[in-house]
Amino acid sequence: MTNDRASRTPSDRPSISPSGPALDPRITLRSPAELADALPYMLGFHPSDSLVMVAVHGEGGRFGGRLRVGIPAAPAEWEDTARQVADCLIRGSERRGGKPDGIVVFLCQDPAGGESGQRVMTRLRPLAQRIRLACGALDVPVMEALCISGGRFWSYCCPDERCCPAEGSPVAATGTSVMAATATFAGLRVRGSLREIEGRLAPLRGGVAVEMERALDRAAAALVPKILDGATRQEVGAETVALARTLMQRMTMAPPVEGGPGADDWDDALLGHEEAATLILGLQDREIRDVAAEWMEGEEAPPALRLWRALARRCVGAYGEHAAAPLTLAGWVSWSTGDEPTARIVLGLALRADAEYRFAQLLHHACNEGIDPEGLRACLREERRRREPRRKRAAATTRPPGRRDARPRRRPRRPAGSDQ
Numbered sequence: 001m002t003n004d005r006a007s008r009t010p011s012d013r014p015s016i017s018p019s020g021p022a023l024d025p026r027i028t029l030r031s032p033a034e035l036a037d038a039l040p041y042m043l044g045f046h047p048s049d050s051l052v053m054v055a056v057h058g059e060g061g062r063f064g065g066r067l068r069v070g071i072p073a074a075p076a077e078w079e080d081t082a083r084q085v086a087d088c089l090i091r092g093s094e095r096r097g098g099k100p101d102g103i104v105v106f107l108c109q110d111p112a113g114g115e116s117g118q119r120v121m122t123r124l125r126p127l128a129q130r131i132r133l134a135c136g137a138l139d140v141p142v143m144e145a146l147c148i149s150g151g152r153f154w155s156y157c158c159p160d161e162r163c164c165p166a167e168g169s170p171v172a173a174t175g176t177s178v179m180a181a182t183a184t185f186a187g188l189r190v191r192g193s194l195r196e197i198e199g200r201l202a203p204l205r206g207g208v209a210v211e212m213e214r215a216l217d218r219a220a221a222a223l224v225p226k227i228l229d230g231a232t233r234q235e236v237g238a239e240t241v242a243l244a245r246t247l248m249q250r251m252t253m254a255p256p257v258e259g260g261p262g263a264d265d266w267d268d269a270l271l272g273h274e275e276a277a278t279l280i281l282g283l284q285d286r287e288i289r290d291v292a293a294e295w296m297e298g299e300e301a302p303p304a305l306r307l308w309r310a311l312a313r314r315c316v317g318a319y320g321e322h323a324a325a326p327l328t329l330a331g332w333v334s335w336s337t338g339d340e341p342t343a344r345i346v347l348g349l350a351l352r353a354d355a356e357y358r359f360a361q362l363l364h365h366a367c368n369e370g371i372d373p374e375g376l377r378a379c380l381r382e383e384r385r386r387r388e389p390r391r392k393r394a395a396a397t398t399r400p401p402g403r404r405d406a407r408p409r410r411r412p413r414r415p416a417g418s419d420q
Contacts, residue, residue: 032164036146036153037172039106042066044341046193047108053085053131055093055100056143064100065093068344071109071127078127086134096370102143103135105156109149117150118168128156197345200264201309201327203316212273213317219277227285240282241291247275248295248303256306267310276314283311283325289359291387292329294380296336305333315353324354332363336373343367 029035040046042054042063051071055064067089072081086103093100107124111117124147132142145156152168163169191197204212226232250270256263283289295304308330315323327350335343344367350360366373 032144032146032153032155032158033169033172035104035144036106036148039108039148040190043068044339045191045197045345047106048110048193048195050106050108050194051081051085051127051131052106052108053089054104054106055089056102056104057093057098057100061102061143064098065089065096067092071107071124075126079130082127082130082134086131086138086140090135090138090140092369100140102141105131105142105145107145107147109147111150117152118154118166120149121147121154121168125156132156191339191342194345197342198349200261201312201330201346201349203320203323204268204313209316212276212314213319215273215277216280216314216316216319216322219274219281223278223281227282233285236282237285237288237291240279240285240288243275243279243282244292244307247271247279247307248300251303251306252299264309264313267306268313271310271314273314276311280311280314280319280322280326283329284322286359289325289329290380290383293332294384296333296377296380301333301337305330305337308333312349321354324350324357324360327353328357328360328363331360331367335363335367336377340367 029038039052043052043066047068049071050068053067055066056062057064067085069081069085072078089103090100105128107128109120109124111120115123128145128147132145135142142157144158147154147156148171152170154168155164158164203209223236226236247270251267254266254270256266283292292304295301308326311326312323312330315321315326327346331343331347331350334340334346344364347360347364347367350357351364354360366376
């Protein structure tokens with residue numbers, strides 16, 4: 001591995017140590033092979049079709065901030081992209097405590113259309129060079145730039161054929177390296193590829209999508225006027241929250257047998273089109289969505305996450321932008337329960353559905369800045385405590401008059417995760 005100024009032999013390369021709460025005990029990475037192997041563990045997933053940049057600090061080469069963006073398809077966009085990502089990572093690192101001493105760059109893209117991994121590496125070389133120049137213009141050298149494609153990796157910086165041959169080197173098989181063993185010991189896991197994670201949240205297709213869009217049309221005709229009418233908005237909100245709780249309870253009573261797409265199919269089968277459409281439209285109201293955001297911990301979190309993911313898949317056709325609400329809620333629950341890698345991906349999808357969705361913007365920024373979600377959890381708990389007495393008083397005033405039941409009543413069981 002080399003920096004921009006000098007060539008090094010394998011024996012005198014600097015080491016890079018990812019450290020902090022994510023990796024304990026620490027592990028030292030001394031070669032491009034070890035860097036390529038470590039990338040999925042640093043991010044929590046395999047970054048398909050991605051440009052990844054990692055800040056490096058100190059003489060020991062401690063990893064700091066990380067940035068991931070999609071690789072622009074048009075080479076005409078590469079120069080602007082290089083300037084923007086270099087500025088974003090370096091300025092962001094300065095705000096968080098210190099300018100990086102170096103940067104490691106990864107270009108990850110699988111071969112397509114019959115091309116080889118080596119061809120991908122050659123095609124992306126100009127992008128790597130633009131990134132090196134953009135970082136150098138900000139006085140931060142690129143210590144290493146790797147291309148990972150088709151199960152092999154190449155270094156754009158190292159000229160040494162002994163460790164970086166022209167035909168590339170194979171990436172270590174999953175779970176077989178020292179890095180994998182250390183990550184397993186530290187409780188880290190790789191959640192699959194970026195493409196797989198995003199695919200599980202993609203809109204449904206085929207005949208079921210046609211039926212779902214018709215259900216959304218019917219729900220919109222019935223609900224939108226009520227949401228816009230101040231006299232009926234509160235009623236719609238109460239009905240939407242009650243429906244969401246019913247569906248969460250249904251999912252709790254029917255846990256999936258396995259993870260992955262099979263679990264998604266199971267959850268999809270638990271929701272009727274009319275139910276899903278009603279809830280999707282109701283979540284477009286900010287106050288209703290904020291109540292739903294309170295189900296972010298304890299026993300409520302797992303069924304809530306399953307529900308929000310299923311609803312995101314139901315936002316089909318002309319209702320694609322409506323996915324921003326359930327995707328943001330799914331990202332929030334993921335972040336609140338400690339799954340930051342998935343949270344960043346899902347919140348990014350929410351912004352892709354609606355770039356102006358403010359709640360997604362705030363959560364995405366906070367998650368990327370490493371802010372502790374406990375502050376928001378505390379606010380939501382407090383709001384829930386304030387609202388529960390009001391809800392109980394409202395329910396009491398709507399109780400029909402009649403004789404009092406002489407039998408003692410059992411105290412109703414509190415909902416799972418309630419703070420009251």
